[in-house]
Amino acid sequence: EVQLVESGGGLVKPGGSLRLSCAASGFTFSSYSMNWVRQAPGKGLEWVSSISSSSSYIYYADSVKGRFTISRDNAKNSLYLQMNSLRAEDTAVYYCASTGRSVGASWFDPWGQGTLVTVSS
C-alpha cells in the first residue's frame, strides 16, 4: 500500500524552528518528486515547496522562501521540511504529497494525513 506519514508538528513560539518529516512506503520513493502543501485553519490549500527525485530542483513559495528548507533522504525514504523564523501565519496543517507516479505527471497523489503546526506565544 502506498503511504505517506508526516510527523514533527507541534506548538512553537514565533521566531522558533521546527522540522517536519514524511515517511514514504509502498512505492519507489527515489523516483518521484515530492511536495509540501499546507492548509491554515478554515482556509484553502497552499503549495509550500517541491523537490525533484534527486534533489536537483527545488522550489519554494514566496511566503516561505529564505525561511523553509526542503530536503529528502532517498536511502531512508523520507522527506523533510526545516522551518525557521516561524510566524503566526505559518500555523497550518502541513501535508506531504508525492507527485503522480506517471511520466510527465504534475498532480499530487497520494497525500499524507497531515501534521499540525501551531505558531503561538
Place this chain on the structure above:
Amino acid sequence: QSVLTQPPSVSGAPGQRVTISCTGSSSNIGAGYDVHWYQQLPGTAPKLLIYGNSNRPSGVPDRFSGSKSGTSASLAISGLQAEDEADYYCQSYDSSLSVYVVFGGGTKLTVL
C-alpha cells in the same frame, strides 16, 4: 487571493448535476498546463479526483468528470449524492517567476 479562481460555494439536490469552475490566466492554465482536481472530505486529507484535465484515477466514480478550455477548467458532478459534500480544489502549474504550483481557493459543495 488564489492564482486560480473558484466559486466559494455551490449546491445541488441529490441526483442533480453541478459544475465547479476554475479560472486561470495565460501563465498557468492558458499556457497549456494540465489541471487537476482534489476532493477534501471534512477532517481528512485531500484526495486526487481528476488528473490531466479529464482523467479519473481508479476508484473514482464516473459521475465525476473534468474538462479544460482556454484559461479555464471545470469539474462536473452528476447524480449528486450526500457523500459528495466536500471541498473541491483545482491545481495547476504557473510559469511566472513567483509561483510554481498553484491551487484554486476551493469550492464548498453542499448537497441540499
